[in-house]
Amino acid sequence: xxxxxxxxxxxxxxxxxxxxxxxxxxxxxxxxxxxxxxxxxxxxxxxxxxxxxxxxxxxxxxxxxxxxxxxxxxxxxxxxxxxxxxxxxxxxxxxxxxxxxxxxxxxxxxxxx
Amino acid sequence: xxxxxxxxxxxxxxxxxxxxxxxxxxxxxxxxxxxxxxxxxxxxxxxxxxxxxxxxxxxxxxxxxxxxxxxxxxxxxxxxxxxxxxxxxxxxxxxxxxxxxxxxxxxxx
Numbered sequence: 001x002x003x004x005x006x007x008x009x010x011x012x013x014x015x016x017x018x019x020x021x022x023x024x025x026x027x028x029x030x031x032x033x034x035x036x037x038x039x040x041x042x043x044x045x046x047x048x049x050x051x052x053x054x055x056x057x058x059x060x061x062x063x064x065x066x067x068x069x070x071x072x073x074x075x076x077x078x079x080x081x082x083x084x085x086x087x088x089x090x091x092x093x094x095x096x097x098x099x100x101x102x103x104x105x106x107x108x109x110x111x112x113x
Numbered sequence: 114x115x116x117x118x119x120x121x122x123x124x125x126x127x128x129x130x131x132x133x134x135x136x137x138x139x140x141x142x143x144x145x146x147x148x149x150x151x152x153x154x155x156x157x158x159x160x161x162x163x164x165x166x167x168x169x170x171x172x173x174x175x176x177x178x179x180x181x182x183x184x185x186x187x188x189x190x191x192x193x194x195x196x197x198x199x200x201x202x203x204x205x206x207x208x209x210x211x212x213x214x215x216x217x218x219x220x221x222x
Contacts, residue, residue: 033210042119042200042214043157056209091156099145099204104156 002026004105006092012111013082021077021108025094032075033102034067035091043091049075050098082112116140117203119213126220130191134216136201137183145204146177146184150197151215157200160186191220 005024013019025032031050035043036059045059051072060067064082069075079086089109093102119136126132138146146163161168163175163184174187184201198215205211 035212042117042212045209045211048209093210095210101147101159101162102202102210103159106156 004092004094004103006090006105006108008108009106010109010111012113015083015112016081017112018078018080019082019110021079021090021092021110023075023077023092023094023105025073025075025092026096026103027073028096029094029103030072030097031095031100031102032069033093033095034075034077035093036061037089037091037107046077046090079110082110084112086110087112115213116211117201117213119199119201119216121214121216123217123219126191126218128191128193128220128222130220131187131189132191132218133185133187134199134201134218135183135185136203136213137181138203138211139182140203140205141179141182143182143203143205146175147202147204147210148173148175148184148186149200149202149212151200152197157212160199188218191218193220193222196220 034046037043047057049069064080066078089107091107093104095102148160149157150160151157167176172189176185200215201213
């Protein structure tokens, strides 16, 4: 596809359930970012990949959050033992190279009940 | 102190008005700067990059002040369709892009 694709678009999880969110970046884009956006807030940085290397994971809020990009393309954000405070929109973005503009997917809206 | 700060607004302006937003950043080594627009329940979309010399795209003008560590966005002749949240984004040297909380703009007839 032409843009960044995320799935699922919506996810309802019971508290304590594990979830996996997928991001398919624009083909050829080296950099991939994950953000968490709460209602009325800006995107909060979670983690960044350059190809398959996770260069910065300082924004992951706890060890329940884990991200991978094993082949330098598709990425998965996994949240274990979900809590209500994990409810948010999870945005993925990719960029062609370092310091170029990033393009966002439509996000996954996660609701933990 | 947050790495990127914006006045959250809201800014309520009449059609045709000129409105300006500022965004400050804390890391002096920051390399690249952007303005994004986000409509309600949509993903952020790139509005424009911000270059050192300043740049203009139609009714939109972006400026960078490295000495004072801020970027600005000026919108002239506001349209109803400009109503959105405007996010500034700053890239540090290692390409970890950080966003401000966004400034909400409502343009009224």
